Amino acid sequence: MGRWAFAKGHGTENDFVILVDRDGANPVTAEQVRWICNRRAGIGGDGILRAVRGRHIPEWDGDPEIWFMDYRNADGSIAEMCGNGIRVFVRYLVDEGLTEGPLVPVGTRAGLRETEVLSDGRIRVAMGPARVLSEQVRVSTADQQAFDAVGVDVGNPHAVSFCADPDGLDLRSAPTWEPAAVFPHGVNAEFVAERGPHRLAMRVFERGSGETRSCGTGTVAAAAAWHARHGVVATPDLAAHTTPVRYQVDVPGGSVEVELGEQAYLTGPAVIVARGELSPPT
Numbered sequence: 001m002g003r004w005a006f007a008k009g010h011g012t013e014n015d016f017v018i019l020v021d022r023d024g025a026n027p028v029t030a031e032q033v034r035w036i037c038n039r040r041a042g043i044g045g046d047g048i049l050r051a052v053r054g055r056h057i058p059e060w061d062g063d064p065e066i067w068f069m070d071y072r073n074a075d076g077s078i079a080e081m082c083g084n085g086i087r088v089f090v091r092y093l094v095d096e097g098l099t100e101g102p103l104v105p106v107g108t109r110a111g112l113r114e115t116e117v118l119s120d121g122r123i124r125v126a127m128g129p130a131r132v133l134s135e136q137v138r139v140s141t142a143d144q145q146a147f148d149a150v151g152v153d154v155g156n157p158h159a160v161s162f163c164a165d166p167d168g169l170d171l172r173s174a175p176t177w178e179p180a181a182v183f184p185h186g187v188n189a190e191f192v193a194e195r196g197p198h199r200l201a202m203r204v205f206e207r208g209s210g211e212t213r214s215c216g217t218g219t220v221a222a223a224a225a226w227h228a229r230h231g232v233v234a235t236p237d238l239a240a241h242t243t244p245v246r247y248q249v250d251v252p253g254g255s256v257e258v259e260l261g262e263q264a265y266l267t268g269p270a271v272i273v274a275r276g277e278l279s280p281p282t
């Protein structure tokens with residue numbers, strides 16, 4: 001693996017190790033990802049953001065010059081999209097002069113995502129439509145609490161459960177869901193309570209990472225699911241809305257803003273906390 005420059009950052013304490021590999025010369029293996037994300041033997045992180053030009057990603061057929069966010073969960077698995085990670089990714093690229101802001105398009109496995117660095121330092125991401133699924137899903141936590149969940153596709157899969165007290169749930173191990181076939185590639189499980197008008201509280205157990213302090217795509221899924229079930233407009237077809245609906249979603253690591261409309265927008269902080277060099281074990 002050699003020595004690699006890295007940076008560490010977080011968005012509402014969902015934390016990531018950033019690796020720049022402009023020419024696609026250093027693809028990371030699942031084993032390397034697990035080592036880097038290990039909080040005792042490595043740098044530690046919920047995932048890895050590898051910055052690579054689009055031309056080096058076989059499944060990307062858009063602009064070959066675009067910065068592509070090659071996202072990996074801490075267990076080495078690949079995910080289509082990461083809402084907190086993309087803000088950290090953009091913050092880093094702009095800070096390092098690797099791209100010019102304030103408008104930064106990013107390639108992801110969920111498609112092109114347009115982002116904007118705001119004057120207050122937060123980053124706003126056009127997340128694509130949040131698609132509320134019609135299938136019934138039942139989610140159970142390790143402490144045997146079961147919920148009727150709402151499936152939401154934000155480019156990656158989510159199952160959103162509403163409960164009175166997300167803080168009281170045992171999320172030390174992965175929740176299960178039925179029927180298994182609804183999410184054949186796994187799911188991110190959100191547990192959500194209302195905190196006030198257009199304000200939600202959320203905890204999350206992420207596919208491939210475990211419980212995290214925040215999940216950006218999860219907050220969009222939570223707002224879309226809540227709005228579909230409790231919002232003023234009866235239809236879950238958010239694409240039919242012309243005026244955006246805004247939610248604040250509080251997570252253990254902070255707060256983000258979600259706008260729902262023809263497409264969803266996610267706005268939140270992104271912080272780079274360290275830069276250094278990785279020395280992998282021999």
Ligand SMILES: N[C@@H](CCC[C@H](N)C(=O)O)C(=O)O
Nearest residue numbers: 079082083084156215216217
């Ligand atoms: N933390 C992310 C989501 C990362 C990917 C997720 N664990 C998955 O496997 O889909 C976010 O902020 O959206």
